Amino acid sequence: MQPAVHVGPEPDRAIEEAVSTAGGRIAPLEQADAVVWLDSSPDSFPDPLPERVKWVQLPSAGVEPWLERIDGSRLWTSAAGAYGRPVAEHALALMLAGGRRIADCARAQRWTEPPVVPLHRSTVAIVGAGGIGRALIELLEPFGVDVLAVTRRGTGGTLPADRLGEVLPAAHHIVIAAPATAATRHLIGAAELEAMRADAWLVNVARGALVDTDALVAALAGGAIAGAALDVTDPEPLPDEHPLWREPRALITPHVANPVATLSRYLAEHVRANVARFGAGEALLAPIDPDAGY
């Protein structure tokens, strides 16, 4: 079948091309079998949605603001996995910035040698083995690092989340790439920071709430770990007067791991794959489980 797909709230050439390439046709909302929604906020989302819409594709990997809108009368998919590549690249940039002391160097106004360590042959813990984690493992392949992947249930050769305490003291880098749920809130708190090596770097490219910010501020101030490189914060945006802005062991990037400039390029690939699967009656990528919260 050729699915009729509505793209909203505004037309988007890259996404519409992806729909067509995958065998779909662009349709107005009232004739649509599926909706690809490009606004990450649900505010302008059609309410009610026509009954004939059997599938909604959302534009973000995290769907916290959507959980109340997601109904059981159709399939909803997120963009989880779509941005794994660019976000994993940012995670690697932050890991290298940590060990290579790029933030210290960027702030220095004179030639002073910081204590640089290579990533090569170190131990890297990756918490969450979804699209970001898998893409990061690929990027790390030539570095000869030991990867310790931690997932909720510990399937597929990963360690279960309840063994995180064993992983933390071994890792030079701890990368947070797990979804934000009630169960992962403050996954990294005072005890976890305490368990880390004194030369460890914490990298968060997931959601701010996975890390207990107050505990992190204290750990950094006390030199409990080498540093934290965060693309996401809690609160976010981080207020101007927040102590992390003045903490020399902290590096903050303002939620840019998935750059705006290439967002539609990666989303278009995801939409193309899902429209083709929808047309063929196959299982879609990144179905949302509202009970799990992602």
Added chain:
Amino acid sequence: MQPAVHVGPEPDRAIEEAVSTAGGRIAPLEQADAVVWLDSSPDSFPDPLPERVKWVQLPSAGVEPWLERIDGSRLWTSAAGAYGRPVAEHALALMLAGGRRIADCARAQRWTEPPVVPLHRSTVAIVGAGGIGRALIELLEPFGVDVLAVTRRGTGGTLPADRLGEVLPAAHHIVIAAPATAATRHLIGAAELEAMRADAWLVNVARGALVDTDALVAALAGGAIAGAALDVTDPEPLPDEHPLWREPRALITPHVANPVATLSRYLAEHVRANVARFGAGEALLAPIDPDAGY
């Protein structure tokens, strides 16, 4: 044969272990067939060297200060290639820091979004395809980038140096990883900077003199390129009052691509390989050609 190897000016456990592992034995200078010298300056080097010494291993990749000491009565080898891995890692850290605007973020005291671009699927020019260039190509493999490698003679699938002008306008990143010689001095000058894309990043992990610093200062101030990330400078160390320290498009790391902390680990691997080759009468790694200057 079991070569007698002198390690100086001071004993070094990691290097001496490497000599033994490779089948050599540690010997005083007057009984030595070979010398592994760990001081990168020639000031304390034995003069004259006993005639029975048939091979000298130096500790640095660049050997400019040694060129007057290198004689034709024995073989001299540098550590070229030994540090390819850690230096290539630093080059990647600087490339990612460029596109991901890590320096801007490190300097920011508030949440302001910089224009981030992924490295994924971009075009990378690597000038010099020795140990650093080859290791960098390995690290870049999972990024799906187009690599344009430039070498002096353009052998082995690389482009010759006289076609650099064609490469520059195509590259998002230009990485300098070539030896410093009379021929490569100011390889990147005003004309080359002018030929680069306005969104290009220049990365130098080789030697400062390969880039015309004054031309670079002007190019950065005028916004001719996106930025420069330099581990090496000319002059080096960069004086406190140098304009590059205040240039927002510049990121300076103080010649730390090959970290002190892991220097002897990588040098030991190189020494082990060369002692084994010397004992077996095979060609050594990184022979110095005093006429070429490296």
